[in-house]
Amino acid sequence: MKGALAVYQKELRLYFRSPIAYFVMAIFLVGTGYFFTYSIFLTGNARMTETFQNMAILLLLVLPVVSMRLFTSEYNGRTMELLATLPLRPWQIVLGKFAGAVTILLLMTAGTLIDVVPLYLFGNPEGMTILSGYIGFILLGMTCLAIGQLFSALTQNQIVAALITVAVLLAFWFIANAQRFQTSYAWRNVLGYLSFSRHFEEFVQGLVRTESVIFYLVVCAIVLVLNTSYLRWQR
Amino acid sequence: MITLESVSKRYGSQTVIHDLSFSVEKGEIVGFLGPNGSGKTTTLRMIAGYTTASAGRVSVAGYDMATQNDTAASHIGYLPEHPPLYDTLDVTAYLRFVAKAKGVARSEVASEFDRVVAACRLEDVARREIYKLSKGYRQRVGLAQALLGKPQVLLLDEPTIGLDPGQLHEARDIIRSFGAEHAVLFSTHILSEVTMICKRVAIINNGRLLAIDSPSGLQQALEQTNRVSLQVTAPVDELRQELLSVDGVRSVEVEADGDRLQVECQIEPRDGVEAAIARAVAPRWPLHSLGRQEPTLENIFLQYVSEG
Numbered sequence: 001m002k003g004a005l006a007v008y009q010k011e012l013r014l015y016f017r018s019p020i021a022y023f024v025m026a027i028f029l030v031g032t033g034y035f036f037t038y039s040i041f042l043t044g045n046a047r048m049t050e051t052f053q054n055m056a057i058l059l060l061l062v063l064p065v066v067s068m069r070l071f072t073s074e075y076n077g078r079t080m081e082l083l084a085t086l087p088l089r090p091w092q093i094v095l096g097k098f099a100g101a102v103t104i105l106l107l108m109t110a111g112t113l114i115d116v117v118p119l120y121l122f123g124n125p126e127g128m129t130i131l132s133g134y135i136g137f138i139l140l141g142m143t144c145l146a147i148g149q150l151f152s153a154l155t156q157n158q159i160v161a162a163l164i165t166v167a168v169l170l171a172f173w174f175i176a177n178a179q180r181f182q183t184s185y186a187w188r189n190v191l192g193y194l195s196f197s198r199h200f201e202e203f204v205q206g207l208v209r210t211e212s213v214i215f216y217l218v219v220c221a222i223v224l225v226l227n228t229s230y231l232r233w234q235r
Numbered sequence: 236m237i238t239l240e241s242v243s244k245r246y247g248s249q250t251v252i253h254d255l256s257f258s259v260e261k262g263e264i265v266g267f268l269g270p271n272g273s274g275k276t277t278t279l280r281m282i283a284g285y286t287t288a289s290a291g292r293v294s295v296a297g298y299d300m301a302t303q304n305d306t307a308a309s310h311i312g313y314l315p316e317h318p319p320l321y322d323t324l325d326v327t328a329y330l331r332f333v334a335k336a337k338g339v340a341r342s343e344v345a346s347e348f349d350r351v352v353a354a355c356r357l358e359d360v361a362r363r364e365i366y367k368l369s370k371g372y373r374q375r376v377g378l379a380q381a382l383l384g385k386p387q388v389l390l391l392d393e394p395t396i397g398l399d400p401g402q403l404h405e406a407r408d409i410i411r412s413f414g415a416e417h418a419v420l421f422s423t424h425i426l427s428e429v430t431m432i433c434k435r436v437a438i439i440n441n442g443r444l445l446a447i448d449s450p451s452g453l454q455q456a457l458e459q460t461n462r463v464s465l466q467v468t469a470p471v472d473e474l475r476q477e478l479l480s481v482d483g484v485r486s487v488e489v490e491a492d493g494d495r496l497q498v499e500c501q502i503e504p505r506d507g508v509e510a511a512i513a514r515a516v517a518p519r520w521p522l523h524s525l526g527r528q529e530p531t532l533e534n535i536f537l538q539y540v541s542e543g
Contacts, residue, residue, distance in 0.1 A: 006335035010321070010328075017323040082319035082380070085283045086336045087308035235287055235304070 003088040007096025011070075012103060021104055024065050029111045031058045036115040046123025051115065052133040052204045056197070059141055060173055064165035066104050067148025068158045070097045075156045090231035094224055098149055105141040109134065129206035136203020139216035140196060144169055146223040153230055172196045236261050236388050236418030237282055242291035244277055244442075251277055252442040254291070259435075261387070264414035265447075266429035266436045267422035268536055274442040275422040276316055279392050282420070283313040296387050309338055312386035312417075316393050318377025322366035326357060326376055329365060330383065337384035351379040354409055370397040378409065389413055391421035395428060407432055426536055438536060453535050463500045463509050463527050469520035471496060481515050483508035495523060 015021040032055050039050035074080040083093055119125040148165040155161050176195035179188045192198055199212040237259040244252035252274050259265045269275045280286045281293050284304045293300040298307035321329055330351065334344045352361055355375040360368060365376060374397055381389060395406050411432055413419060423429060429436050430450045437447040446453060467474060471489050478487045478500055485501040502508040509527055516522050 002338060003336055006332055009335070010324075010332040013324060013328055013332075014321060077319070077321065078315070078317045079319040079321060081280075081285055081315045082313075082333070084285050085308060085311065085313045086333065087305060087338055088336055089305050235285070 001092075003086075003092035004096040004099070007083075007088065007093055008099045008103075011097050011100025014073075015066075015100065015104055018069075020065065020069065024062055024104070025108050025111060028058060028062050028108050031055075031062075032112045032115065036112075040118075046119045046125040048116070048119070048125070048130050048133055049204050052137060052200075055112065055137060056140060056200055057173075059137070060144060060169040061166060063105065063141060063144040064148045064162040064169070066101055067145050067165060068152055068162040070101060070149045071153040072156055072158045072161050076158075084231075084235065090228045093231060094149070094228045098146060098224060101145045101149065102142055105138065105145060109138055109141070126206065129204075132206045132208045133204045135208060136200050136212070139203070139213065140200050143196070143216050143219050143223075146220045146227070150223050150227045150230070153227055169196070236296055237420060238292075238294045239278075239282070240292045240294075242278075242281065242288045242293055244274075244281060244286070245289040250289075250442065252281075252288075255439075255442070255444050256291075257437055257444060257447050259388075259418045259420050261418050262415060263435065264410065264419040264421070264433045266433035267420055267439065268424075268426070268429060268436055269422070269439040273440045275439060276392055277442075278439070279313075279390050279420070279422060280315075282388075283311055283315075283390050284308055285313075285315075309384065310387045311390060312381035312383070312388070313390045314377045314381040314392060314394055316396075318373050319380075320365045320373060320376060323364060325364050326352075326361050326368075329376065330379060333380040334383045339384050347383055347385075351382045354382060354412075355379040356405060371399060371402045374398060375402070375406070378406065382409075382413065387417055389417050389419045389421075391419070393422055393424070395423060395425060461502055461504055461527060463502050463512060463525065465498045465500070465512065465516065465525040466492075466495050466523040467498060467516055467520050468494050468523070469496060469516070474498070474516070474520065477515050477519070478512065481508070481511050483511060 032051065035054035035058070036048075036051045039054070040046075043050065071080070074083060116125075116130060119130075144165075147168055148161070151164045151168070152158075152161040155164070172194060173196045176192050176198050179191045182188045182191065193215070199215050202209055202212050239255050239257055242252060242255045243250060255274075255278060257265075267275050267278070277286070281288050281300070282295060284295075284300050284307060287301055295307045296310040298304075298310070300307055321332075324332070327348070330348055331344060334347055339347050352358055355378050357372070357375060357379060360372055360376075365373065368376065374394065378391070378394060381391065389410075391410065394410065395403050398406055407428065410419060410421065414432070414434075421432075433450065435447060435449050436453060438445045438453075471491070474496060475487050475489060478484050478498070483503045483505065485503060487501075488499040490497040490499075500512065502512075509525065513522065513525055516525075
């Protein structure tokens, strides 16, 4: 675990020594603030439902920028040779980097809490629904980061890594739309189950179902294991 | 400490390392000589565990790099050809990260940091971001990270490249000081460096080990193919015949240089052959110079590489 912690600390330092983390957070918070203000004035309801839905789309576009450098920068800076020859196991490298990126996600999420303040000041929102939305948001974000991290390991180019990640994330977000082209009941079920948006929708509505929590965690775990296996295979 | 047994490395259908075997013991500094693309870096990467051997066995500190790579890594300090540095970190943050990743105990990180910073003379730049450092300092930071955690084995890929003469001297001192207690394998292009630092030299070309011996041992081995060079003004064919008739001359190469002929004779390794050549040539033609070439390490290297 010590090795993973060392990688984690290094990743955080690197994030905050480059402008990327600040830009991403700024864009995300400005975007979220805009969606929040817009939804509140449009609906007149003290709730976060619409804001969460827009935040999720924004997340799919912004998180690949956070994850794109995780491995590509190691390849381009020729530091992968150091990481691979230090007494670090591949899972420690993968976990340390993932934890670093998740910390950025948590900071971004914490920044949006400011939107909740006026809800409580001027209305009477449902606290548990908002909490459930945030849980879904973080789980979705973690899954996006894991996928982004895998593509960052698979290519040497940051832009390519980000673009592929965005494409894959959007595909999983809209995959449920393909249901209407399927006549097979089983396939319709599979497509619905794989949809990131379907599971997220439940959290937004205040429903924390074990099935959805496990879905995101399992996807996360599978992708991180693939990432670890790829590092091992590289040797 | 480092043992390679019949190691080969293939990339697809191309074999870049062929059946390489040698070992480096504790307290020994071995120089790894070879032209560009000869397989030095690939060999060092296999020993460091960055890539695996396609065939054969690499072991470091008793651990098989194919199966116990993670355990062996804590005994290895490795400086790749391009120092692996995080440009936006400062030297302190970078070295602390490497120390922690190497498993240096929390209580010892500070003392270990001080030790390598002093050994590599990095005190003045300890707080500076790495991207602001000169090439020489970057190389030294790379060397410092390799020394962290007191590894038993040091693998240095061209550690002195890009250093000015003063820094070169310091870097050699550092390597020499660590050679007493560690097994050090370092690759270089600079031949004089090898004679200054190394106990043994391994010469590699096209992925094959051509020779491994002490610098003086290599010299002795090549004295068996000693050369005598002479400058004479004479007709080429007659001179060649005359020289080949001298007892002890194996072959003759003649090159015209204006009026004079530049002649290289391959002779048998015994005394008196030069004198016999002089006796044969001097009475008939003007002999301008005659001398026996002592094989320098450079000649040895070039000869091995051209033969290999």
